[in-house]
Amino acid sequence: MMRPDDSITVLQGVGPKKAEAYARLGVKTIKDLLMLMPRDHQDRRTAKKIRELVPGQTALVRGIVVKSNLAYIRSRRGQMMHVTISDDSDLMDIVFFNARFLKDKFPQGKEIYFYGRVGMNRGRLQLLHPEFSYGVQGLLPVYPLTAGIGQNEIRKNIKSAIACADQLEGCLPEDMVSENALPSLAEAIRLIHFPGEPEDITRAKERLIFEDLFVLQTGLLMMKITKNRGTKKTASHEEFISGLSYELTGAQKRAVSDIAADMASEEQMNRLLQGDVGSGKTIVAESAMFRAVRSGQQAAFMAPTDILAKQHFANLKKDLGRYGITVGCLSGSMKQSEKNEELERLRTGKTDVIVGTHALLQEGVEFSDLGLVVCDEQHRFGVSQRMTLNEKGESPDILIMTATPIPRTLAVILYGDMDVSVIDELPPGRKKIITKAVTEKKRDDVYRALEQVVENGGQAYVVCPLIEDSDAVEARSAEGVYEELSKKFPHLTVRLLHGEMKKEEKDEVMASFSEGRTDILVSTVVIEVGIDVPNASVMIIENCERFGLAQMHQLRGRVGRGSRQSYCMLVLGSKSDIAVERAKVMTESDDGFYIAERDLDLRGPGEVFGTRQHGLADSHITGLISHLDIMETVREKAVMILKKDPELDDPENLALREAVEALYGEDMTMNM
Ligand code: ADP
Ligand code: MG
Numbered sequence: 001m002m003r004p005d006d007s008i009t010v011l012q013g014v015g016p017k018k019a020e021a022y023a024r025l026g027v028k029t030i031k032d033l034l035m036l037m038p039r040d041h042q043d044r045r046t047a048k049k050i051r052e053l054v055p056g057q058t059a060l061v062r063g064i065v066v067k068s069n070l071a072y073i074r075s076r077r078g079q080m081m082h083v084t085i086s087d088d089s090d091l092m093d094i095v096f097f098n099a100r101f102l103k104d105k106f107p108q109g110k111e112i113y114f115y116g117r118v119g120m121n122r123g124r125l126q127l128l129h130p131e132f133s134y135g136v137q138g139l140l141p142v143y144p145l146t147a148g149i150g151q152n153e154i155r156k157n158i159k160s161a162i163a164c165a166d167q168l169e170g171c172l173p174e175d176m177v178s179e180n181a182l183p184s185l186a187e188a189i190r191l192i193h194f195p196g197e198p199e200d201i202t203r204a205k206e207r208l209i210f211e212d213l214f215v216l217q218t219g220l221l222m223m224k225i226t227k228n229r230g231t232k233k234t235a236s237h238e239e240f241i242s243g244l245s246y247e248l249t250g251a252q253k254r255a256v257s258d259i260a261a262d263m264a265s266e267e268q269m270n271r272l273l274q275g276d277v278g279s280g281k282t283i284v285a286e287s288a289m290f291r292a293v294r295s296g297q298q299a300a301f302m303a304p305t306d307i308l309a310k311q312h313f314a315n316l317k318k319d320l321g322r323y324g325i326t327v328g329c330l331s332g333s334m335k336q337s338e339k340n341e342e343l344e345r346l347r348t349g350k351t352d353v354i355v356g357t358h359a360l361l362q363e364g365v366e367f368s369d370l371g372l373v374v375c376d377e378q379h380r381f382g383v384s385q386r387m388t389l390n391e392k393g394e395s396p397d398i399l400i401m402t403a404t405p406i407p408r409t410l411a412v413i414l415y416g417d418m419d420v421s422v423i424d425e426l427p428p429g430r431k432k433i434i435t436k437a438v439t440e441k442k443r444d445d446v447y448r449a450l451e452q453v454v455e456n457g458g459q460a461y462v463v464c465p466l467i468e469d470s471d472a473v474e475a476r477s478a479e480g481v482y483e484e485l486s487k488k489f490p491h492l493t494v495r496l497l498h499g500e501m502k503k504e505e506k507d508e509v510m511a512s513f514s515e516g517r518t519d520i521l522v523s524t525v526v527i528e529v530g531i532d533v534p535n536a537s538v539m540i541i542e543n544c545e546r547f548g549l550a551q552m553h554q555l556r557g558r559v560g561r562g563s564r565q566s567y568c569m570l571v572l573g574s575k576s577d578i579a580v581e582r583a584k585v586m587t588e589s590d591d592g593f594y595i596a597e598r599d600l601d602l603r604g605p606g607e608v609f610g611t612r613q614h615g616l617a618d619s620h621i622t623g624l625i626s627h628l629d630i631m632e633t634v635r636e637k638a639v640m641i642l643k644k645d646p647e648l649d650d651p652e653n654l655a656l657r658e659a660v661e662a663l664y665g666e667d668m669t670m671n672m
Contacts (some may be wrong), residue, residue, distance in 0.1 A: 002164050004031035011157050021148035026546065030161045031168060034189050036154070037208070038141035040199060044115055045138050049087035055120045057541075061127065062113050062136075063087045068106040070099070085112065093126040105132075113137065136546045139195045158193050164275035166549050168239060170211055171227035171656035176637055178654060180272055182207040196441040211659075214634040219660040221638050222646070224418070228395035230268035233371060237287040242324065244283070255284045258421045259399065261292055263372070268390075269397035275423030276592040277557025278430070281401045282312070284423070288399055293352045297371025297393075301355045306375045306503055308331055309512045311532065312376070313355040329666040330356035330365070361388050372397045390421050403557065404596070433560040433590060437544070437583035446540060447571050453538050454492055454519045460538035462522045463542045465546040465554055467498045470498075475543040475573060482522040489520070497500070497523035525551065534562030545579030549599035552586055578602060595614040 006015050007029060019028075026032050063085025081099035083106045085092055094114055096102055106112065114129030115137075143154045170185030177184070183191065188211075191204035214572050237260060237569075241248065250258065255273055262269035275281045289299040301316065303309040304422035313329040314651055320327055328342050328351035345351040349368030355358065369395025389396060400418070409463055438446060450460055453653045462485070466477035482496040495510045495518045506526070512518045514533045521536075525547075539559045552570070560566040566657060570583050639651065648657035 002030060002161065004029065004034070004164050004167050006030050008033055008157070008161075011160050013153070014157060018149060018153075021146055022100050024146040025144060025149075030164050033158060033161050034165055034168065034193075035141060035164040036637050037156075038192065039144050040142040041195065041198075042115070042140045042142055044113070044140050045136065047087075047113065047136075049089040050085075050087050050092045050125065053092075053118045053125055055118050055125070058115075058117050059610060060115045061085070061087070061092065061130075062111065062114060063092065065106045065108050065110050065112060065582065067108060070103055071483050073097075081106070082100040085114070089490035090125075093121065093124055094120075094130060095126055097129075105485070110134070139198065139201070141193055141195075160644060162190060162193060169655045171208075171653075171659045172207075172210055172214055173637060173641070176210070176214075176633075178251055179246060179655065180206075180633075182210060185211065186456075199346070210634065211629060213631055214638060214654070215659040217635045218632065218638040218642065218648075218656060219663055221635070222648070222660065223644055224270075228235065228390060229266055230395040230397055231295075231371060232266055233263040233291050233297065233397070235290040235291055235296075237294070238549060242299060243323075246427070248283070249280065249423070249425045249427055251423040252280055252284055255421040255423055256287050258419070259284065259288050262419070263288065263295075263397055268395040269372075269399065271399055272418045272420045273399060273401045274420060274424070275401070276426070276553060277403045278426060278561055279403075280427050281403070281423060282375075283316065283319075285376070285399060285401060286316065288397075288499065289353050289374065290323065290325070291315070292372035292397070293320075295371065296371045297396075298346070298349065298351070298367050299353045299372040299374065300367075300370060300396075301353065301374045301378065302358055303355065304357070304358050305526070306357055307526070308376065308531065309356050309398040310510070311514070312508060315351060315532075316355060325352045325353065326350060327353045330354060330360060332357070333507060339359065351647075361392075365392070367392055368539065369393065370396045371669040372399065375400045377402060391595075429563075430560060431563075431565050433566045433568050435556065435568040435587045435590075437568070437572055437580075437587055439572050439575070446571065449567065449569070450520070450538055450540065451489060453494075453567070454489075458538065459516065459533065459536040460520045460540065461517070461536060461555075461558055462520060462540045462542065464524060464542045465521065466502060467524055475546055478522050478524050485520055485522060492519040493517065494520045494522060496658050497521055499524060499526045531558055532561060533558070535564070536647060537562070537564040539566075539568045541568070541570050543573040544583060545572060545574045545576065548581050549585060549595050549602065552582070552642070553592055553595045556586070556590075571573065 002010060002139050007019070007150055009016070009019050010030070014022070020032070022028070025036060027036055044060045046060070048059045050061060050063065052061055055218070064087070066084045066086050068081065068083040071082060072078075073079050078098040079100045081094075081102045083094040085094060092348040094106075094504075112132055112134060112163075113136060114127050114130040114132045116127045119126050119128055131454075141155065141158075143151060145151065145154075154489070161249060165186040168185050168189065172185075176182075184318075185207065188207035190198040190206040192208065195201045195204070237256070255275075259271060259273075265640060273281055273284060285301070289301065292299045301312055303312050309329065309331060313327065317327045330339060330342055334342075342351065342354075343365065346354055347366045347368060359365075370389075373389055373396050375398070389398065419450075450462075451610065456462060462481055464478040465475045466473060468479045469477045478496060478498050482494060486494045493512075495509045495512060497506060498515075501509075509518070509521070510531070513521045513536075516535060519642070537559050539556055541547060541555055544552060547555070556568040559568065568586070568587060572579055572583060582602060585595060589595055589598075641656070642648075644650075645653055648654075648660070
């Protein structure tokens with residue numbers, strides 16, 4: 001007998017080639033196949049009258065074959081099957097090319113169902129290459145496809161595997177199933193693949209969503225509950241805060257005290273610090289590092305790129321250095337001998353705070369006593385990364401900072417395992433950035449404005465979607481724009497920055513811009529996160545239709561950091577509805593949360609949050625957002641279960657534990 005864990009190759013007609021194609025859909029076993037969710041269902045229950053058909057619509061037609069004829073066509077070097085059918089309303093043509101294999105399929109007088117897109121040919125309605133069957137088909141599931149595997153094949157394979165559904169065990173507790181009148185998992189799987197009526201699909205989905213959310217929440221809660229013991233860091237950060245030249249905002253103060261409380265406790269801190277661009281997260285992190293060092297431990301600060309690491313290094317050295325704290329840096333562009341010296345200082349505890357990229361997590365980087373890790377511009381920190389860290393110190397506290405505003409609805413789902421502090425207030429005195437969207441025609445105006453700002457001592461970013469010109473993509477490239485601007489403004493210093501340049505070159509360009517020696521920086525999105533050059537007051541985004549809302553918001557956040565009035569100019573290369581709509585959102589709002597919500601509306605959550613990396617299917621997340629009430633229900637249940645059985649060791653919870661491990665991986669990594 002077939003078992004759910006069997007490879008799909010046990011199915012007839014599924015050999016190694018097909019298995020490879022299935023693997024691309026994430027299907028390896030019979031169970032995976034049964035859990036492959038249709039992305040849609042086609043309603044093939046009722047046929048339309050031929051007379052009522054409209055060209056362009058997709059429809060099911062039932063007709064009796066009046067005549068059929070296989071003809072040789074010279075121009076196409078093949079044979080054409082031409083069938084005329086009739087229902088009691090009208091006649092219609094059905095056409096197939098290269099159709100010798102259909103020779104005997106349409107005998108006169110036979111009733112046949114055709115499904116396809118209605119077209120017109122010489123004034124007559126026709127269906128070209130429709131699907132056909134000899135009986136009515138009901139609600140037909142439509143599966144996601146990949147090269148090498150067809151819709152009908154998947155349907156056929158699922159039909160052969162469906163008997164196995166009874167062996168699949170759901171992990172929802174019985175009382176939850178009965179309280180919510182849900183079908184069993186086996187029943188839900190049968191209904192989703194072979195529904196009789198639309199209500200069946202709804203019922204099936206409800207069970208599957210409950211199932212998904214329950215597993216998701218249980219996993220998140222497990223991560224949250226299983227807190228490691230760390231060390232208490234009880235030194236005060238007051239000296240640092242009172243030494244600042246400005247007053248912290250209320251939101252910053254709250255974040256600082258959240259973090260201080262976490263650090264003073266024995267449990268390992270796992271906190272996300274969320275704050276819009278420019279909200280002042282760095283100083284909050286610095287106060288935490290100060291506390292760690294004053295408590296006798298070391299701190300590590302990880303930046304997403306080398307450029308940012310350098311920038312933070314300079315700031316930290318300035319801000320923490322005056323309290324006698326030693327700040328070091330490890331960078332990819334350093335000489336090996338320099339690196340070795342720094343590694344040695346770190347290992348012996350001479351360096352208190354180390355700045356670098358994620359390379360800090362690598363082997364060979366040893367600490368004397370690591371107490372805190374700050375991770376800048378990161379959404380999430382997988383459990384495997386946390387484990388690596390825990391080995392580098394005694395479960396050091398972890399502070400993750402992100403400027404990606406996550407709509408609250410999603411935050412519950414994505415950060416269920418973390419504590420969250422939000423900085424929802426900008427430092428006082430910031431001038432609003434003036435944002436304008438223009439078309440190509442207004443380019444001269446844009447350049448005039450640019451020149452004026454720069455001549456008054458300001459600096460500008462020009463961001464392009466491409467590095468170099470491309471035949472395949474119609475968009476402006478950083479190299480092209482760089483040449484154009486260099487020619488147009490020979491009296492100004494224009495520099496180019498993109499991801500394919502050598503590290504040293506990038507660093508040099510960036511340094512020249514932050515020190516004010518470069519007027520206009522033409523770049524790709526490498527400057528997206530974190531760069532802080534307060535004197536820069538113009539951001540021009542070329543072909544802004546190629547950037548997502550969240551990304552544009554990030555880019556815009558690079559200006560408006562100093563005392564100058566700042567401008568953001570979006571140059572539209574296309575006037576598609578969505579491009580215009582996005583530009584409009586940008587000109588109307590500077591609220592990162594609002595923009596993120598709109599981004600979600602316009603693009604769908606999968607794209608926004610890169611759910612591929614997240615390990616959750618797009619459809620799942622979409623489902624999640626519209627089912628927050630279910631989320632509450634399952635969360636309560638999950639809390640109850642974990643209270644009794646925190647590690648899910650109880651045999652009764654075996655299925656749940658397996659499902660959690662399947663979703664998060666055995667080490668419970670859930671990376672974004
Ligand atoms: P982000 O949250 O984007 O990382 P930063 O930490 O880079 O923001 O802060 C942006 C700028 O605001 C920095 O130049 C910083 O010195 C300044 N800043 C931060 N907090 C305050 C405050 N409370 N008052 C005035 N300026 C501040
Ligand atoms: Mg920052």
